Amino acid sequence: MTDLHTPLPVARRESTARALLRLSRPQQWHKALMVFAAPAAAGALESPTDVLEAAIAAIGFMFLAIAIYAFNDIRDAPDDRRHPRKQERPVASGAISPTLAAAYGVTAALVGIAIVSTLGTATFGLAIAYLTAQLLYVLGLKHVAVVDLILVALGFVLRAAAGATATGLPISHWFLLVSLFGAMFLVTGKRKAERTKIGNAASRPVLAAYPMSWLDQVLTISLLGTALSYGMWAFQYLGHDVYRELLAVSFLPFFTGLLRYALLVSTGRGEEPEHEIFRDRVLLVAGITWAAMLGIGLYCA
Structure with missing residues (x-):
């Protein structure tokens, strides 16, 4: 029988806010900077308007990525528990429940879509394509050889293209x-x-x-x-x-x-x-x- 006074594992004593921050993987947020690649290559970073529009797109795609990380951790929790490092992820370790992670992911996705929708139809379409492709990856295509590589690479290309459509710049x-x-x-x-x-x-x-x-x-x-x-x-x-x-x-x-x-x-x-x-x-x-x-x-x- 478990002693009622037995201390809980460190991961379970972690605050919900901190666990949600880890779920968001801030160490991966730099990938959203790919949105600035097209304006940078076009020599447009001297334009405050272009920089602002690219920054808005980057923030929107960052929220979409956070949603994907949340859904991914829910889906992978059983496998992550058998991994020496990934077992410490918030859902796998029990720091947050799958329900809370799902609600957080849905909220992040809606915020990201709302932000990107202010940048025009083309950028909105690229954001939806990015979210759809990455959700398909999480829901099973990550286990299909070759397709998993293409989908991950596609995520970078769609972000790069969004930088061009958000700023209205031609893309090579x-x-x-x-x-x-x-x-x-x-x-x-x-x-x-x-x-x-x-x-x-x-x-x-x-x-x-x-x-x-x-x-x-x-x-x-x-x-x-x-x-x-x-x-x-x-x-x-x-x-x-x-x-x-x-x-x-x-x-x-x-x-x-x-x-x-x-x-x-x-x-x-x-x-x-x-x-x-x-x-x-x-x-x-x-x-x-x-x-x-x-x-x-x-x-x-």
Whole structure:
């Protein structure tokens, strides 16, 4: 018989507010910055109006992502309890109930849709497409090999496209391809890193469907697609203003970063792509150099 005075687990003593904050995964909110990619690539960040509209879109997509995280944690709770790290998630650990998590997710989705609806029909449509695709992912397509990769990558592309529609800026086809192949590159690297870690198979059964050789092939294709698409976008500025030519030169640090990241993935890293750039000095220097060249080329011309 359990003693009535036995202290509850730490997770169950956690405040509801803190548990809901963890459910929202604030460490992932930076992904909403993808909305700023199109305005940035168009040299439009000098316009306060464009920045404001992109910021509103980013906030809207952030709320939609929070809704997806809540629904995902409800769906995955049984599997998460068998994972050494994911068992600490709020729903899996019992810090909050599935009912509360569902109500929180629905509220976040409605808030996100309401915010994005102020930015026009096109952006609203992209938001609905994003929410639908990610819900399908959570409800079962995450367990379908290949489809899970495409849906995660699609989420990045839809956010990038929303940045263009929200600000009314034209969007380059090369830009969309860079977004798609770049997202596939990161997602595939993440799956490969997860494939090598003990304990991930229990919470992500689809990993068993991916042979390492196949993941390597997709990683290579995605790397080449990202590099070629970025090169086609950047090299169109050759022969223009001297500052614009820096955009073409920026291909070198960009390609260096891709190759370096591929090397890190081959050693078992890449499960947390957003952290790798700060952990590896070469990748960090390549990223800073690329960003500096891009900024000067776009905003000093």
